[in-house]
Amino acid sequence: MADQEKEQRKKGTFGDIRLDVTRKYVFPMSRKRMIQLGALGCIILLAYFLADVFLLDSSFIARGPLSSNHANFESDCSKCHSSFSAVNDRKCQSCHEKTGDNMGVYTFAAHYVYRSGDRTTRLASAKKEYAGKEEPCATCHPDHLGRSAMITNVSDARCISCHPYGSFNRNHPEFEFARKQLPDESTLIFTHIHHTKLVLEQKLNKSVDIVKACLYCHNPEPDGKHFKPINFDQHCARSCHYPVAPETPSLAIKDGSDKPGVETLDMIQRRRGPGTLWAFYTNPNEFRNDGGRVVKSPVYHKDPWILENLASLRRVLYPDLGLTDLLKATGNPMIDDKADAYAEAIQTLKEYRAELAVRPEPEVQIELARIDSLLKVAQQRLMDPNMKTMRSGFLASAGNENPGLTLDQRNDLEKFAGRLTKDCQKCHHVEQASILRVRVDQRVLRRAEFNHRAHVIERPYCLDCHNEIPVEQMLLGDSASVVSLKPKADAIDSARTQNIPRIENCFQCHTPSTASNTCVTCHYMHPNKTNRANFRLFVER
């Protein structure tokens, strides 16, 4: 027994049960083998990882394939990524701002400005205000979502993470004009029901097709997205409003006294002021002198004689008008069209220049120099995106009234201006001796894009959506309902009423299950560079 025992007890054996302590029982191979297997797995994984990074296209650690726009960079991570930091905006800008005129179109601040609806925010100030709070481009435009993913297709989640709207259908606020009951600032005097009725009866052979009546004046642009601005010559003057009026009221002629009066054609020709070239081509027979008073017949749209006299009155009332003096109509509500106003002013100045350049008189040459400098300023302002434009740049306001006038004199002048423009006021508002500029861009939605073309197939009938003013009921309804509706219709049938659908109309189709209802369906936060005017609008604001 002792021998046998001795034989069996070898190094490291343990007790009577003769367990091999170190290998078999206490520290069996299986424990090591598990670790070894794990280590093997790790080595394979690491090898694959390194091979992927250095030899292949790093697709292993990427979230997914790049979008097709960026697909060329797939094998070169450093095109977008830098070590130990998020994707840097500068790397984005190195390509994108090159084509964006380096104006910061693609900055984060831009999205506060562009179509933010806040008419006071400008890019430069937004850049300053949101400095340091900028989100990197990749926050809203993550890539690696697959080849077919659109990088511009910002997910709602991205928007909602800052803008507290649950979703379009849940929390989207009512359109601002409707919520705040903002009037249309087109500054025209117009009745839709009456005009539609006349168009149907007189121009469309007593048709009852109201859509045709709409399209009679509202002509779509070639892309079908929007409608062309209403144009007097094309639409109003089309055998209805031409001439505008048979004659003016009888107006007192300027006699050198303090009393307000008009200059006759003669007087204007004699004076030869800037922009009066028209006087030489005007038929003198249109004027009828009536013992110190004059009547013009007929009255045309933008009648130069009336506008020239109105300008003279205005210059007395408001001596420092600056650029406003160069406009046919002034721009109190016209902030958004400032670029157009500038363009018009420049155009006017250029006309003046051409007119004066042929004249040798020294005082004319001095005037010419003044116009040149003005032209320069205006052009500079128009082109420089960072130039601050005074809000009141085109305003004739109480601030620059002529201090030399008494209250009576002022009232007389204002009253006379009213008489002078009596025919204009059928459609236009006249304030401070100037005709208020008509806003030709009829687009109302400031924050969103709307495309008519995308909607006409589903809703071909204009009044399906534009139903604030009860045009259809008043024209085609039975007599009882017409009578009952009349007071309301009369009250709202004006140009001030925005005959735009409310957001509930949108909800009818734009739901999660049917038409797209994402944020980017309507909202684009960076301006479209290809549309120059649009772009300038952005920069200018």
Next chain:
Amino acid sequence: MLPIKSINISRRSRSPEWFQAFVLSVVICLLAYGINAFFFEINAGNWWGLTYGILASLLMVGAAFYGIRRRKPGLNIGKSQTWVLFHIYGGTMFMLLVFMHSGFHFPAGALNWWLWGLSLWVTISGLFGVALQQWLPKILTSGLSVEAVYERIPELIAQIRTRAEKLIETCTDPVQEFYRKNIAVALAAPQPKLIYYLDITGGIQSRTRQFEYLRRVLSADEQEKLDRLESMFKTKLELDAHYTLQKALRLWLYTHVPLSIVLLLLVALHLYAVWYY
């Protein structure tokens, strides 16, 4: 003794406090996630998702420490049971936090898919192991009278065989014949069988019936020897049951441990990728 004194000792293997804490943590996490998801968007990239992700990786590293505690008991870092409870509950929490980290979405990208899949696999295999550990010891204990150390089972069976052969030498031909034909094969080596999972006794009743018929034709002396042989045979069957189930208790670790090591590396790569890019 029992009727007289009452001693304050209790089974430590139950840990209701841990379970309660676990349930509480799950509720808190889901609540936090719910509140969170109501106000913010959660994905792996933003701060909320990142917080969940960091918590998850911390939990995973903490759970991995159990492996170190097991392999280096000499480090003396607390009770093993504390670690294993943390391992189990913390590991399950880890998976929950991984789900929360990804906002309960499927991941994007190969690495993330691997991470997600491996996390799920490691968690599920771990829970499978917990189930095995709950189930197998109970049937081992309730169904078998023998207790054996797994590593020694082949040796113990060899001992039984030696003794059986010694016994058989003294027996008459019928018994020797019977042994050679019916029993020797069974005593040759451990024979793991799936049947032991369903019936821990491995059908011992039917397997020992073969002894009955033979017993009738034997003398009293031989019968006694046959009885001894039968009892050895029964012991061997019990050892087989031990071998089968204890093997399962060891082998499941292969589904869990190696891949969890790979998972650790994947998490490290993930952290690197997130940090670097």
Next chain:
Amino acid sequence: MSPDKNTPLGQTQIKRLEQYKDRWTSYGANTGIVEISEKPTPAMLKKFEIFQEYDDNFLEKISPDISIAKWKKNTVLFEEGSYVDVAFFIASGSVDVYLKKTGEASAANPIFDRSRTVIASDAQSAGSVQAPAGGQTFFQAQVGKQERSGTQIAFLSAMDFNLPVGGAKTLGSGDIFGEIGALSGWPQSVTARSTSQCQFVQIRSAAIRMMRKRSKAWSARLDKIYRDQALLSQLKVTPLFRGLGDDFLQALAAKMELVSCEPDETIIREGEPPGALYMVRSGFVKLSQKYGEGNIVVSYLSKGSTLGEIELLLEGSAGWLYTASSKEYSELIKIPREEFVQLIGEYPNVEKMLWQSAVARIKESGYARKNIRQSEFINTALDKGLVEGNSILVIDLNVCTRCDDCVRGCASTHDDIPRFVREGDRVGDFLVTRACYHCQDPVCLIGCPTGAIRRAAVGDVVEIDEKLCIGCKTCANKCPYDAIIMYDTGEMWPSDMIPEGLRGKEQQIATKCDLCYTDPAGPACVRSCPHGCAYRVESLDEFQQLLWKA
């Protein structure tokens, strides 16, 4: 469970002869034996008076356990606290016995099992304990020493000599010493040093027992020594007799009969007329009662437990309620009925305590009769030695995943050599591992030639000092529970090894659980169990609680 495990007892017997040689030489290796004659012939033995009454056959039989040795002058034979299973008979020369470790020795250790005796705890809480000579009570001394909570265990050391602190006593030729420790398995209470060149007859406990059984005179002589030298002081610190007057106690001690029992010896039989009160000095006594056609175990007695109080207190009892039999060797004190009556007459407090003990025993045995599993448990506990255990490692098999982390934890705290294997007997759904029980009476300590195995400074921990171990396997063979394992280090003993016999041989070292007592966090096996299914039970009550209630 190992299906073909030899019984430890068998191994012991087989290897006894083999060990025998090692034992004596190692004693003499460096402690000053000049000359030793082993296995003396009957003729040689007959020269000494103590052997004269025995016949040659008997002497031949016991001779392997006897040696005759000459020791140098001024040699320490054994020290206080060491476990020696040898009695020394001084043939010539003189020996001083003295208390070296003053203070501790004054805290005389009583002979009772505190985990079990109702009396002990009551006496303590009643505050009736008189401080014994020396100024410090046992409890005070113990409280300072007890590091571990739970049951307090008596650190046993036999009061071989009634010595004052720092005192010394000279023994001369014809005296016997060391036999009390040898017989009861207690550590020596004194240090013995030879003051001149001496010749001793060294008799191992097995031989002493046989001699005692054979000869009334030898038995009486040993009893007398015990009575004179130790009994009184032991009685004084026994809870039951604490507070008794010195004179009374002396008279009582004189009337007491000392009973030594062989393993499985029946002490009393159920139904026979009760005539005395027994008190257990050492060992365990199994109490059984008739049940059905046979007997079932209902309770057991350990050190300090009394037997017979029920029968004696209840006047007119028909007979013993229990059959009492000794488990292994045990030593009892028998107090005759007359003395008992006198005792309780004079000291009502004693009667009160005995009543408590009686009530507790009736309750317990009644419970065991009703619950057979309790009886079975006690039986198992006695068989497997669980009663001895101060710290038994048990594993809940319903939870255990057999991962062996407990063994691994043990290994890693002990230089990668585990000190137990996850094997053992099953009790209920628990596995009682063969890790050291840290017995109340550690038999493994007895006979260690170098003192490598010893009680550690803390509580009940038994540890082995590997530096001292010479691989003699005495402890491993002594341990009834296979808890000590010989580990092959794979090295050879060095060439300057003492004893010389080992030089160049393969090195084996005994290893066993040390409860990780140096680590305040507790045993590594329990700490390493991932599923919390490993427990260290410190008493049977705890084990029962685990088994059935918790």
